[in-house]
Amino acid sequence: MAMMAEDEAGQGAPAEEGAPAAEGQAAGAGAAAGAAPGETAGEPAPESSAQGAADAGVAPTEAERLAALEEELAQARQERDEYLALLQRLKADFDNFRRRAAADLARAREEGAAAFIRELLPVVDNLERALASGGEGPALRTGLEMTMKQLQGVLSRHGVEPIEAEGRPFDPQEHEALMEVPAQGRPPGHVAQVFERGYRMGPHLLRPARVAVTGSEEAERNG
Secondary structure, three states, X not given: OHHHHHHHHHHHHHHHHHHHHHHHHXXXXXXXXXXXXXXXXXXXOOOOHHHHHXXXXXOOXXXXXXXXXXXXXXXXXXXXXXXXXXXXXXXXXXXXXXXXXXXHHHHHHHHHHHHHHHHHHHHHHHHHHHHHHOOOOHHHHHHHHHHHHHHHHHHHHOOEEEOOOOOOEOOOOOEEEXXXXXXXXXXXXXXXXXXXXXXXXXXXXXXXXXXXXXXXXXXXXXX
């Protein structure tokens, strides 16, 4: 009987010693399931500051707010510069258009006035011929002279000037040579006679003077 009691006591002792070991293994498994390798139990995994703050609902720091404001300010300045450059281009285009329109209008006015005055020039020619012929009676001549004077005044007010030609060197820009005449002591290449007076209006040549030009002395000798 005493031996049976000792055996029963010996079989129960190992069970008591194994209980603490089982508890340690369970605790180790729980720690392994809750923590990553190299971390201690109860410590959170490291995250990026911005993402972690956003996920956790943490307010950004003063430095982060300042960086965001500086980025917005840089973007606003860039947009301002782009709009300013666009406005300057539009202003330059409008100024160019305004200058071109003013120049076109002035040129159209000058061309219109020149066309009108060209139509008057034959009238001036006829009056000059009538005066040169002597007319019929002093009254008619006086009337022609008054008409001619008035017409010349109108032309002068519109900037029309006669081209001086007789006795001057021949200028193909202002004179049209209809014939060549002997020099007869006059310098060659000069206007000897004006058949029809020429006119200009500012930079516009309304009509060249139709003239006779003296030839060279050598041409006269050979002729």
